[in-house]
Amino acid sequence: MHKADIAAKFAEIAGLLEILGENPFKIRAHLNAARVLETTNEDIASLASEGALTSIKGIGKGIAEKITTLLQTGDLPELKALHEKVPGGVLDMLKIPGLGPKRVKAVWENLGVTTLGELEYACNENRLATLEGFGNKTQEKVLKGIATFHQFAGRWLLSEATKHAETALAWVKKHGDVKRAMIGGSIRRGKETVRDIDIIASSSKPLEVMEHFANAPFAVEVIAQSLAKTSVRFENGLQADLRVVADKEFPCTLYRFTGSREHNSAMKTFAESRGMKINEYGLFKDKKPLPCNDETAIFEALGLSYIPPELREGLGEIETARNCNVFDLIEYNDLEGLFHCHTKYSDGRETLETMARACKELGFKYLGISDHSRSASYAGGLSIDDLKKQGDEIDKLNDKLDGFRIFKGVESDILGDGTLDYPDEVLEPLDFVIASVHSSLGMDEKKITTRIIRAVENPYTTMLGHPTGRLLLSREPCAVNMFEVIDACAKNNVIIEINANPHRLDIDWHLMHRAKSAGVMLSINPDAHRIAGLRHAKYGVMVALKGGLAKADVLNSMSLADVTCELAIRKK
DNA sequence: GCCGTTTTCGGCCCGACTGTTTTCAGTCG
Known part of the structure; x- marks a missing residue:
């Protein structure tokens, strides 16, 4: 059994205990153990055989025993016992926004609902709203949540x-x-x-x-x-x-099973216009196959420049390929440094120095640190004093890290009214400020758009972090009007983040063309909370490619000297 | 259930928001 599987078991136990109304600290201990297991670099199996699991912070005697049992038998009597108490579908209900353990328990015990299907049915019969502590708004929210859940299932x-x-x-x-x-x-x-x-x-x-x-x-x-x-x-x-x-068919089969339906259909039409035919078996002229050793040869034979896979969505890329020699697109190796990383100062796993050295080892020349700001108490946001302390540590490290530079920044929460949560004199000395929305994402379009634009207009805002707050497969983007926000960023010289965390990939790549043509610069930010998170930048590059961005559109493709200059100019 | 330690048990993050009520419980981040 792998660490991740064991972690999942502990998370499951935590959910079941929550529904049963067990001691919240016991629940937290299990959740914490799950997180520790997911992130530790330790070899769990060998630690278990040495009886040394408790050397990991967060793993005590009880959980160490459970890990050992799981490793030996693949199962856990406690989990079985819990499953006998709580029907399987009840746990699923915790995934519906607005339903926490208390409400799930109420629904299960008072309505006898044990699956999401039954829950949906109960909502449609207006039975949820009649429960004490529930009302119409909650019922509607739950119905919407179930719809979202189904929509995302299987992705x-x-x-x-x-x-x-x-x-x-x-x-x-x-x-x-x-x-x-x-x-x-x-x-x-x-x-x-x-x-x-x-x-x-x-x-x-x-x-x-x-x-x-x-x-x-x-x-x-x-x-x-x-x-x-x-x-x-x-x-x-x-x-x-x-x-x-067969190997001679490989390029066309690969090509055919890479492009979207729309791209393939457009290409079929284009090939026909050139008197050719393309399918998964090959490229044909006068019913005779044209030899193509790789995908490049297919495009050449059709008189097109090579279209990178990320662009094969059927959004006009074939037309572009007819008119230009090469697509001018960013590559992963163009990235010179990374912004938006967290450390132990807030909710990151690593110290400042460890993150910086890891970033340097990956071949980057600079790292922009932006821990959470003081109102983000859930993420251990920094007080003004802590922020100063971090700045001092950065100064010392910059003296030590030969040729590598750490930029001082912060990820400042955009408060409900659009202000940032530090006074100007705290933001002023920083190299950069990322403004991000983390709370009250449910505002209507007008309200949240006004709020975010106000943050963009703040003279100290350098970048707008994960603009829509979406969490892929779990939370829809907020109602913000991104067209207006992009225009505001253009007007106020604010960079827009491409949050490269695979759960976010925000802003959506469909909007990048618009940002680019409005003259807005973008930055591919990993939002890393641990060393492994630094590598997420590659997903950011993939979506940047989809959005048609060139090296020149991306802040962190600049050299250290240029980016230092750029940040200074933007501060003015 | 874990941690830390004045080694045997008390403390463990908490503020904001939402929807429900009518003063607050539950959820979220």
């Missing part, structure tokens, strides 16, 4: 799907008869959420390769097996399709 975050896709790809490549293999589909296009994994491989023995795939250790179920493809399911329900073709 995965790009980061999660990528991780599984890489596992599957590595397994496919292990087969000795595989010549080429790649991840295709929406993962290759960098879509922020995806439905399944597509892997394309070439081999002279396709059936054997597909059989090998069906027998993969991660495949808990083989959903379909045919001459054309094999589909398996991972334990978490994610589906992976493998197509194996």
Whole structure:
């Protein structure tokens, strides 16, 4: 059993205990253990065998025993006992916004509701609103929450799907008869959420390769097996399709199973206009296949410049490819530094120095630190004194970190009225200020737009952080009118963040063209709370590509000297 | 259930918001 699986068990226990109204501190201890397990670098199995699990902060005697039991048996008697007390579907209800443990318990005990389906039914019959402590507003909110839940079911975050896709790809490549293999589909296009994994491989023995795939250790179920493809399911329900073709067909199959439906359809039409035909088996002229060794050759044969996978959405990219030689797009290696990172000063896992050194080791030249501000008490936001203290530490580190620079910043909460939560004299000496909304995201369009624009107009705001507050697959963006916000950013010389955390990817890439044409600069920010989070910048680059951004549009593609200058100019 | 320690038990984050009530419980971040 893996650390992440054990962590999930503890989170499950916490949820069940919550519904049962157990001691809140016991619940927190389990949640804390889950988080610790998710993030620790320790080898749990060997610590368990040495009886040294309690050396990890947050793991005491009780939880250490449970981890050991889970490692040895894969199961936990306590969890079984809890499941006997609480029906499975009741736990799902905790995922509905507006329903916490108390209300879930009330719904379950008073209405006998034990699944989301029954809950929806009860809402439609107006039974939820009649419960004590509930009303029409809550009932409506729950109904909306259930709809959102269904809408997101069966979709995965790009980061999660990528991780599984890489596992599957590595397994496919292990087969000795595989010549080429790649991840295709929406993962290759960098879509922020995806439905399944597509892997394309070439081999002279396709059936054997597909059989090998069906027998993969991660495949808990083989959903379909045919001459054309094999589909398996991972334990978490994610589906992976493998197509194996002859090597000469590989480029066209990969191409066909990468582009969106709209892109493929547009390309089919374009090829026909050139007297050609394109499908998953090849590119044909006068019914004769044109040899294409890779995707580049396909575009060349069609008289187009190469269209990167991220752009193959059917949004006019073929037209662009006819008119220009190359797409001028940012690449991951263009990034010179990273802004928007957290440390132990607020809710980050690492010290300032550890984060800076990790960033340097990744090859970056600078790091912009922006811990939470004082009103973000839930995230350990910094008092004015702490912020000064951090600034002093940054000064010392900058003397030590040869050729690497830490910029002093803060992620300041945008308060309800649009003001930032430090006085001007505190913001003034900082190198940069990210203004972000973290609370009261439910305001109507007019109110929240006015609020955010007021923050953009603050002379100390350098960047607008995760502008819509969306959490992919769990929280819709707030009602903000982003067109107005983009215009305000242009007017006030404020940079817009592309929050690269795979849960956010905010702003949405569809809006990047508009920001670019309004003359707004963007910044690809990892919003890292731990070392691994720094690598999330790659997802930010993927969506920036989708948004058609060039190196020149992105703040943190500037050299250290240039970015220092840029920040100074913006401060004025 | 964990931590820290005056080693045996008390403290563990808490303020804002929402919707419900009519003074506050529950949820959220």
